Amino acid sequence: MKGMRKGEALRSLVLTALAVFVMFMILFPVYYIFVVSITPGSTLATTEFHLIPRNVSLDSYREVLFGFKGTRISENFTGTIEGTAHIEDGKLYVINGKLVGKVKYGPFTGLTFEIPLPSAVFEVTTDKNVQGQLTGNVKGLFVLTKVNDDGSIGFGLVRNLELTSGEVAGTSFSGILQKGPTGRDYIVVRNSGRVTFTRIGMFVNSLFFGYLKNSLIIAGLAVLLTLIFVVPAAYAFSRMKFFGRDHVLYFYLMFTQVAGGLGIAGLIALYGMVVKLGLYDKLPVLSFIYAAGSVPFNTWLLKGYIDSISPDFDEAALVDGAGYLQIIRHVLLPMALPGIATVSIFAFIGGWTEFILASLLLTEKNQPLSVWIYLLMGGIGRGIDWSYFAAAALLFALPVFVMFMLAQNYIRSGLTVGGLKE
The missing domain is CATH 1.10.3720.10 (MetI-like)
Incomplete structure (x- = not known):
């Protein structure tokens, strides 16, 4: 009787070990892929493999979930404009300006951007001829198709730019963009400026x-x-x-x-x-x-x-x-x-x-x-x-x-x- 119990225990041990080995063989590819996913710069086929990975990082998961690799964004924005300016014959001429905008998704800010504006011409609602520093509020459409690794805008457009309120030397006005730096009624951004995504923005645009x-x-x-x-x-x-x-x-x-x-x-x-x-x-x-x-x-x-x-x-x-x-x-x-x-x-x-x-x-x-x-x-x-x-x-x-x-x-x-x- 005792010998039978020993034989049953041994058989149970062998079957358990076999089951563990089979499960290991089934799950090992999944574990291997997991190790690759948390190892920076890892390769799929290599002569070296560590069961316990070194230099563990979740950057790959962060990049998959919240990375931005050129998805087209076309969203309305609000923001401010600053720069040296003068008004002449109903035209506002901006020199060495800066445009800062914010895109919101519902009540949450999705992204902010800053664009240099070397020159721009607005048709405004005042006939006064003044010059000084421009401060104003703007709205428009921000189109983004590429972001560089350093956070600068690889390629983007600002369309339908409207100066909802502005002031130069105590003169208030509003207006619409007539000519951007390239002479067209929109602003082209190539490898300049900067865009910053919030967590909400990275989620939405991932x-x-x-x-x-x-x-x-x-x-x-x-x-x-x-x-x-x-x-x-x-x-x-x-x-x-x-x-x-x-x-x-x-x-x-x-x-x-x-x-x-x-x-x-x-x-x-x-x-x-x-x-x-x-x-x-x-x-x-x-x-x-x-x-x-x-x-x-x-x-x-x-x-x-x-x-x-x-x-x-x-x-x-x-x-x-x-x-x-x-x-x-x-x-x-x-x-x-x-x-x-x-x-x-x-x-x-x-x-x-x-x-x-x-x-x-x-x-x-x-x-x-x-x-x-x-x-x-x-x-x-x-x-x-x-x-x-x-x-x-x-x-x-x-x-x-x-x-x-x-x-x-x-x-x-x-x-x-x-x-x-x-």
């Missing part, structure tokens, strides 16, 4: 959050559309009797798998139809395509779970006068919640991670995170900031990981109960 918004819209709509199609269909296949019920769903599953094998031909046909219908570059269209593609498998999955729910509940509701929609809403949905949660997560993952159709049917401004992260590898090893890429990849995977952790009990039940027979 590349990551822009693409994150697109991903959430696509995946969220895909989940909603999938449930709208799948829940009634799964109920019908599980509870109702109609011609071909036992074969339609299996045929549909087989047909979608065969059609998926057509590969590039199917993509070309899909692209042609979307363009012909004028639906190119529409986020809801992509969500609809994802939902349509996932309907057969998810219907089959949810049908299996509904089969495990006794029809007696449906019959009791019918006796009480409930209709089919009421049965689905008040009886089926609460009892089939694990199956519905599983379908929702699968639909979300499908919309979140797919990038082939997203890159084909969307322009850059509407592309999701999956396409953006793929494009970060444009050089495949040449000039890639691997720390930045690793941080972006882990942040991209984080929502799916969190969903699985929060809904793991639902997923386990949704995947297993449907396979049980009473």
